[in-house]
Amino acid sequence: MAEVHCRAARAAGAEVVGVASSTRASAERAAQRFDIPSAYASVEELLVDGSVDLVHVCTPNASHAAITMAALEADKHVVCEKPLATDPETAASLLRLAAERKRIATVPFVYRFHPMVREARARVGAGDLGPLITVQGSYLQDWLLNTSDDNWRVDAEVGGASRAFADIGSHLCDLVEFVAGERISGLCAQTRTIFADRKNTKCITTEDVAALLFRTANGLLGTFMISQVAPGRKNRLSFEINGRAQSLFFDQEAPETLWVGGKAASQIITRSPEGLHADAARLALVPAGHPQGYQDAFNGFVADTYAAVAGDVPDGLPDFADGLRAAALTAAVLTSARDGAWVSVPDLFLPPDTPGRSHPLTAQQPLTTSD
Helix, strand or coil, X not given: CHHHHHHHHHHCCXXXXXXXXXXXXXXXXXXXXXXXXXXXXXXXXXXXXXXXXEEEECCCHHHHHHHHHHHHHCCCEEEECCCCCCCHHHHHHHXXXXXXXXXXXXXXXXXXXXXXXXXXXXXXXXXXXXXXXXXXXXXXXXXXXXXXXXCHHHCHHHHCCCCHHHXXXXXXXXXXXXXXXXXXXXXXXXXXXXXXXXXXXXXXXXXXXXXXXXXXXXXXXXXXXXXXXXXXXXXXXXXXXXXXXXXXXXXXXXXXXXXXXXXXXXXXXXXXXXXXXHHHHHHCCCCCCCCCCHHHHHHHHHHHHHHHHCCCCCCCCCEHHHHHHHHHHHHHHHHHHHHCCEEECCCCCCCCCCCCCCCCCCCCCCXXXXX
């Protein structure tokens, strides 16, 4: 991920001045690989460098919060890989600190930056679908399909209590809430760990699969399937939203198109800057027929983050409030799976003086079960 961030930073016009890692030797290897001038001995050494304006946190999950807090306290802007924190309380403290320090603080929910995702959002917002009825989605991978497949994310001490949902399910939830304009208010989840032991990790407690049934305050009903053990699926993030008038389907493995369904006829909309809503056209960087993909979406996210540092307020930029939202949803999924019950999801807001936000900070509500 550091390499993806580095490409995006340079594409947005930034000067990547240095890198820190777990050791100086590791930092030096990264600096050589990515052609970065400085390798710091520690994060602390990086943070006292006055030439550093913004820090990208691309470390294992359990270290995100401490590094992000240190960066904010050093008055750096921050891009923190998700999860922002492995629990909602810590994520909330980082959100408040970013607001207090008046720093731009974002989380890479980058699938928002596919042009056809913005087109889907614009069509929902314009009322093309009519009142929303149902949504179904999935995020499927196969990179942990075998017991020989192992990674630090499998270890709860390093990756957090949730794996599949926190890692990829959070992307699916963020994308659907972003496009539909509705928040999940309650959910019922089941999780499953296929392999208790892997090549190097034993007694695994993090999930390989998660399945969700959910509802929103407006009555929208939905289902999600998240799996890191689906043979043949690499990064198959897809969703379909059904309204009374139309349906929309998007698949990020085929990000150049959007399917629009109607009772009398259906059509496939192809990314073409001339025919899209303004926010989608803004992100359509090349002529139709020249494909855009994941790195382009990541570049768009980083470019909008840097624009926010310069004083702009880009629409749809995912910030620490969205990181907190993901942490709250993850906690709700784990609670529901553990208790076998519906769980309400608290709606958490930013402090009122945060740029680009107008709603007040509400007291954090505990997760509760409901009948």
